[in-house]
Amino acid sequence: MSTVEPRRSEHRTVTRTARILELVSAHPGELRLADLSERLGAPRSSVHVLVRGLVSVGYLVEADGRYSIGYTLGELVRPSEMGLTEMLLPRLEAIRDATGETVTLGLFAGEFVVYTASAPSRHSVRYVPELRTRRPLLPTSIGKLLLATWPEERLRKYLQAHGSGDVEADLATVAVVRADDRAFNRGETLASVTAVARPCHVDGRRIGGVSVGGPSERVLPRLDEIDRTLAEVIGGNVESALAWR
Incomplete structure (x- = not known):
């Protein structure tokens, strides 16, 4: 059990983080923490931890409780199919x-x-x-x-x-x-x-x-x-x- 559960947890964390970025990218400046929690079907406390981490590295920015993609994400994360x-x-x-x-x-x-x-x-x-x-x-x-x-x-x-x-x-x-x-x-x-x-x-x-x-x-x-x-x-x-x- 100790070798399986952490992997499942890590996979879920990655999936939720990716979905947060996708949702905010599709709805810039519109979604609040409660909206993200509802769309992900995840506890608000869990989503808040992930959102706070993304804000801390500049991948998300927050204004009036709503989130947008940060400029840092576009500058630092460049896909292999860029352009x-x-x-x-x-x-x-x-x-x-x-x-x-x-x-x-x-x-x-x-x-x-x-x-x-x-x-x-x-x-x-x-x-x-x-x-x-x-x-x-x-x-x-x-x-x-x-x-x-x-x-x-x-x-x-x-x-x-x-x-x-x-x-x-x-x-x-x-x-x-x-x-x-x-x-x-x-x-x-x-x-x-x-x-x-x-x-x-x-x-x-x-x-x-x-x-x-x-x-x-x-x-x-x-x-x-x-x-x-x-x-x-x-x-x-x-x-x-x-x-x-």
Whole structure:
């Protein structure tokens, strides 16, 4: 027991700290301690200890009882994909201009996908993704691209907990994604929206994907054409363009 419980506690602490930063980043200057405690489903006293520590190192700043991300965090914590969104945005816009539909960059965050950038369609009726919010891997097209990299034991366990209820059918779907190196979402998240996604790599590591999505009545008849455009613009040359380190 003495060797297991500390690890669980440490994992929970890391998870809560990460979620605090994510929540404050998504709602700068809005959330109080009570709000964070409620959204985390954690005791206020426990959240207060973590928040106080983040404030002490400058990762959070407090004003009138509400929290924002501190300038220190952006200056000292630099991700390995620093500048990824800025470097890829012209490509997202090029795909948008060629297809006419919304193009989204999604990065993997553990067993979730976070949409970090989007080039919105100029159509009045269009798909508008919510950015910087964790989404489950299924049924997103980008999430399926990550599942396709997992060994079967891990994949099967995940599908048993988070799949459609038919594990064998889900395994077959992921097998097709693995073989084709692309994934579709045909009305699985929103009944009227269809999307196709291709993976994005940096230094040989699959870090996320780029999807093109829109109203099914517009996208489905042009799905192969849209996928070809996506593959051409976001293909293998992206890795070399991003591997600047």
